[in-house]
Amino acid sequence: MNIWAPLRARPGVDEYKVGERVAVEIHSGCGQCKRCRSGMYTSCTNYGQNYGEHDKRHRANGFTTNGGFAQYAVNHVNTLVRVPDDMSDEEAALAVTARYVDVWLHRTRRRASRGRKVVVIGPGPIGLLAVGVAKALGAAPRHSRGHARESLGLGKRLGADHLVNATLCDAVEAVRSLTDGKGVDYVMDCAGTEETVNQAILMCSRGGKICLAAFPHGRVGIDLGHAVMNNIYLYGIRGEGKSAVARAIALMAAKRFDANLDPHPTFGLADVPKAIQ
Numbered sequence: 279m280n281i282w283a284p285l286r287a288r289p290g291v292d293e294y295k296v297g298e299r300v301a302v303e304i305h306s307g308c309g310q311c312k313r314c315r316s317g318m319y320t321s322c323t324n325y326g327q328n329y330g331e332h333d334k335r336h337r338a339n340g341f342t343t344n345g346g347f348a349q350y351a352v353n354h355v356n357t358l359v360r361v362p363d364d365m366s367d368e369e370a371a372l373a374v375t376a377r378y379v380d381v382w383l384h385r386t387r388r389r390a391s392r393g394r395k396v397v398v399i400g401p402g403p404i405g406l407l408a409v410g411v412a413k414a415l416g417a418a419p420r421h422s423r424g425h426a427r428e429s430l431g432l433g434k435r436l437g438a439d440h441l442v443n444a445t446l447c448d449a450v451e452a453v454r455s456l457t458d459g460k461g462v463d464y465v466m467d468c469a470g471t472e473e474t475v476n477q478a479i480l481m482c483s484r485g486g487k488i489c490l491a492a493f494p495h496g497r498v499g500i501d502l503g504h505a506v507m508n509n510i511y512l513y514g515i516r517g518e519g520k521s522a523v524a525r526a527i528a529l530m531a532a533k534r535f536d537a538n539l540d541p542h543p544t545f546g547l548a549d550v551p552k553a554i555q
């Protein structure tokens with residue numbers, strides 16, 4: 279959960295009132311390194327340097343500081359985004375997931391996404407929201423590749439034009455046949471396995487771009503030769519950067535996609551261990 283209501287503000291912070299709901303960007307940059315000064319505070323070169331003698335002020339909720347399960351948390355005013363009155367807590371909490379997609383499209387020049395072909399690999403929460411955001415930003419056609427039939431159905435409702443069940447067919451062949459053999463402009467890999475990263479490379483057209491949104495569990499061997507020979511760009515992203523949560527909230531407030539379609543079972547705080555399990 280990444281929705282908080284300010285209980286108390288430091289003197290001089292008058293942007294928010296006590297009791298207002300806010301979504302919180304996970305990262306707060308040190309504000310002094312060259313990455314932070316260009317808006318890429320998720321790439322802060324002082325990442326993790328926020329303890330003891332090395333307090334460079336970088337914060338990453340849930341990683342280097344307390345996250346959404348803490349009863350109270352301190353957040354820099356720069357990381358807060360006001361939640362519209364007509365948006366539920368449940369929906370607003372998903373803005374922090376949707377921002378992943380937005381920051382990638384932003385970094386790869388979001389206007390280029392209009393009318394371009396996009397594949398999303400992995401029908402988990404980030405993958406499903408990726409389909410919704412791609413639709414909101416005008417990409418077409420959008421392909422969702424995954425295994426679970428239920429999740430793929432959800433991908434369709436969120437705006438996928440084609441669904442590819444990777445357990446039933448060769449996903450690369452399926453995408454290539456849907457694109458006259460040329461491949462797509464963008465692939466967003468939300469699975470992070472050796473299989474899916476290589477599929478992403480082979481699904482791309484020449485000059486295509488791949489967003490690596492998942493955290494692989496170990497080393498991943500890839501067909502680098504194919505990527506280099508075909509001018510395929512690989513983008514590693516971590517977190518939001520450049521105020522992506524604000525843009526995600528704006529897209530959701532404008533009903534550009536329905537994050538509520540994403541399944542989000544809820545648990546009480548006492549059941550946190552069960553929820554994580």
Ligand SMILES: [Zn+2]
Nearest residue numbers: 308311314322
């Ligand atoms: Zn920094």
